[in-house]
Amino acid sequence: MPKDHGIGASSKRREDKRFLTGKGRYTDDINLPGQAHAWFVRSQVAHGRLTGVDTSAAEAMPGVLRVFTGADFEGVGGLPCGWLVTDRFGQPMQEPGHPVLARGKVRHVGDPVAVVVAETAEQARDAAEAVEVEIDELPAVLDMKAALDPDAPLVHDELKNNLCYDWGFVEENRAAVNAAFETAAHVTTLDLVNQRLVPNAMEPRVALGDFNPATEDSTLYTTSQNPHVIRLLMGAFVLGIPEHKLRVVAPDVGGGFGSKIFHYAEEAFCTFAAKQLRRPVKWTCTRSEAFISDAHGRDHVTRIELALDAEGRFQALRTETHANMGAYLSTFAPSIPTWLHGTLMAGNYKTPLIYVNVKAVFTNTVPVDAYRGAGRPEATFQLERVIDKAAREMGIDPVELRRRNFITEFPYATPVAVEYDTGDYNATLDKLLEIADVAGFEARLADSKSRGMLRGLGLNCYIEACGIAPSQLVGQLGARAGLYESATVRVNATGGLVVMTGSHSHGQGHETTFAQVVADMIGIGEDMVEIVHGDTANTPMGMGTYGSRSLAVGGSAMVRATNKIIAKAKKIAAHLMEAAPEDIELKDGKFSVAGTDKSVAWGDVTLAAYVPHNYPLEELEPGLEETAFYDPNNFTYPAGAYACEVEVDPETGKVTVCSFAAADDFGNIVNPMIVSGQVHGGIAQGIGQALLEAASYDDYGQLLSGSYMDYAMPRADDVPFYRVDHSCATPCTHNPLGVKGCGEAGAIGSPPAVVNAVVDALQRAGHTGVTHIDMPLTPARVWAAMQG
Amino acid sequence: MKLAATHDIAAPRATVWEALLTDEVLKACLPGCQELSGNPEDGFEATVLQKIGPVKATFKGHVTLSDMEEPSALTLSGEGKGGAAGFARGAARVTLEEISEGTRLGYEVEVEVGGKLAQLGSRMIHGVAHKLSDQFFTRFKEVVEGPSETDEAGAEPEGADPAEDAPKGKGWLGRLMTRKAEAE
DSSP states (O other): OOOSSSTTOOOOOTTHHHHHTTOOOBGGGOOOTTOEEEEEEEOSSSSEEEEEEEOHHHHTSTTEEEEEEGGGGTTSOOOOOSBOOBOTTSOBOOOOOOOSSOOSEEOSTTOEEEEEEESSHHHHHHHHHTOEEEEEEOOOOOOHHHHTSTTSOOSSTTSSSSEEEEEEETGGGHHHHHHHHHHOSEEEEEEEEEEEEOOOOSSOOEEEEEEETTTTEEEEEEOOSOHHHHHHIIIIIIIOOOGGGEEEEOOBOOOOTTTTTSOOHHHHHHHHHHHHHTSOEEEEOOHHHHHHHSOBEEEEEEEEEEEEOTTOOEEEEEEEEEEEEESSOOTTGGGTTTTTTGGGTTTTBOOSEEEEEEEEEEOSSOOBOOOTTTTHHHHHHHHHHHHHHHHHHHTOOHHHHHHHHBOOSSSEEOTTSOEEOOOOHHHHHHHHHHHTTGGGHHHHHHHHHHTTOEEEEEEEEEEOOBSOOOHHHHHHTTBSSOOOEEEEEEEOTTSOEEEEESSOOSSSOHHHHHHHHHHHHHTOOGGGEEEEOSBTTTSOOOOOSOTTOIIIIIIHHHHHHHHHHHHHHHHHHHHHHTSOGGGEEEETTEEEETTSSOEEEHHHHHHHHHSTTSSOTTTSOSSOEEEEEEOOSSOBOOEEEEEEEEEEOTTTOOEEEEEEEEEEEOBSOSOHHHHHHHHHHHHHHHHIIIIIOOOOBOTTSOBSSOSTTTSOOOOGGGSOOEEEEOOOOOOOSSSTTOBOOOSSHHHHHHHHHHHHHHHHHHHHTTOTTOOOOOSSOOHHHHHHHHTO | OEEEEEEEESSOHHHHHHHHTOHHHHHHHSTTEEEEEEETTTEEEEEEEEEETTEEEEEEEEEEEEEEETTTEEEEEEEEEOGGGOEEEEEEEEEEEEETTEEEEEEEEEEEEETHHHHHHHHHHHHHHHHHHHHHHHHHHHHHHOOOGGGTTTOSOTTSOOOTTSOTTSOHHHHHHHHHHHHO
16 A cells, blocks of 8 residues: 555645745745846847947936946956866866856857846836947857867857867777777667757746845845855855855745756846845846856767677777857856766666767857756767667667666676666566557557558667765866755754755755655654755755755755754653663654653653753753765666657658656655656656757857747647656665655656657658657658658 | 849839939838938948837848949848847848849848847748848839839838829839939
């Protein structure tokens, strides 16, 4: 019988009551007395020399308080990059400056040039139109390969070229990999594009800066996935505010998908301007503005080659990827195509030799950074596509080819520097074949044929690295931060408790699942546990939420803190019952002495802790509050197998996703309903990438798909009902909950399944020349592929 | 984005050439033109109100004439800035060829848009540019040829001064040229 509370129960999401009744409190809902409004003047051209910004007309407009330009930020730091990648030759990446407001040059459409601050948002917006920006246009650098031409214009004049880094992984294996290709029985090569995506969180970004001249405290309310990281980056590197004088609050946040990890110019601006003007300054992003100012995702161009022996055993894998950084290095941009991508190229397979080459390139486009999956979708897509192509070329069933190469013994050290702790790839694949009813495919194919439709079945596996990350390891890899997580558990006198976590919830349901874990450990009702997050003033230093890390890392810190609470509570209980602490058992919220009928309730102990009349004060401090930090000693490795069935209309090329099945191994599950929801959302995003979404620039660097008229988000009728299973669990061996993380899997595992399915449909219909179609698989592209 | 088309105009090539260089003709023919002044040597300053998709704005711009090969070809290039709405710029190579019916006007236009106009209006821009080019040259043809016998009442181009005292059937351009000559 399914559990009705605690770990493993599908407890209803407590946060939904406020979200669904309009009672959420988002950053834009916060309004401070005397608040002024900012409007950003942004570059309309992709590349040019900034020759003049005339603010005089704007300053004379009604309600205008001040117009800021790049000159106001002389002496203010630029936006920092949080990861230093070292190239194949041992040299540090080229790291250009990233000013808060453009100085000297503009480098992408949307680059902020000036900001008007006025009494109202409308006045600021009107006055922004009167700011005269003079730009001498320069040729835009757009195509990544052309950008590396020695004669290409420079995005950053101070750099020697547009190459951020040329990364080789594992560089020492390069010669051996090349040699393996020389002798391989079969080599499959695939050129593909993993297109640029716009994250499109439901809530656009907002920043509200405040300054108290009496205390000299600054506060920033912002739409962030990691308020402590913003406090550190903005305080230490941009504005020079010590952390104890800077508070960052990220209240309810309406989705992030990675795009709200990064420290953005608008946050620094509002904090800075509030101090300058002695007034709170608020900026609310419009949807149009989000398209050209939120960091984008993906944008890789890849050649992947797979060497196999005559039996289809993988001998070696070699990739060359050009990864677009955009115009500036966003906070974690350099790490995405390298450490979050190259390390996953082994996939679920025992390929002995792997070499990954990534050239990260600056272009006159919006910066690119982590977006749901962040490097792992790019790795999974190319690997699972090339395996599918190899299977077809060699006449081996794609399921069988994968099984033949599965890693089956754990722990397993891959040739790309990670060690998988657990997994059972055959089990998830078997489960997938069952829930996707692969055996019934032929009948469905016949049915589609009878209606004149082409039908295809696509399958793939995936693995990802979550639970980011062991600090010492990532420090060696160039991270400029630790990636532990924290929790403080504060038990109140009457037994209720508050967990203050450094993780941040922006849709994931932490307030529900975290409460389930703590309530389960103590044996009290979930309603006795409150989860507090998102405010640096009342939560311990934490690194935030991304990389499917919150339960694996933040949850582990919470477990540790709760264990400390339980240990202390047992000592108090032992005192109350005049027993030895080691004889105390805690079950269902009751402390008892083993082998006796003596017991005290949870509430008796908590009350004693705060009203210590009968209390061992000489041995124990009063109170019941504990803090713990947890630094993982490995990544976690969720894995699974996905299947997609599509119908293709031969007349129009339109693809309809008929069914989608996902068998995931997330280790232990705290809330199955929430996990399924995360998978559903991820698959919808993956189907969006596979069929619909693309950020397109024209030859001049103008973003053409800059609104929902042209950027096609998946809608309800674009996705099927999903069949999701996460029963094939191999618990993580190195965190206390045995959990692996589920937030990104859907977006990582689903694009190759869709593309594999469409190629399969076309192949079955006799279009044998179609071995790949680049995403998004729009009707035009599929139709063109069918025409040869 | 590139466009090309030809229009046959029932007028001598020299007349067509002169009309292309005349500010009042350009003003009358440019869709949405509110103001236009200048001359072929220094170029023309124009203010144009346009709505492209969801973006409506007043574009202020400068048009220059170059590579002039009288009377057979010239290049018109210009840029219009619409403030927050973005900008549009382009160049048109216009050729005039003598044909038995008069003159064949051919053009190749290359248009580039930026800012919000590109972000929101890009998928409309091709259609809009076609429509505007077509409107321009249709009006231009009317202005140069004068209203046809059957369509006198409705042929007066929008934006032109009402010239009620003008003789019926006589070309509007002819009147304009006459007036210009008198003024000089």
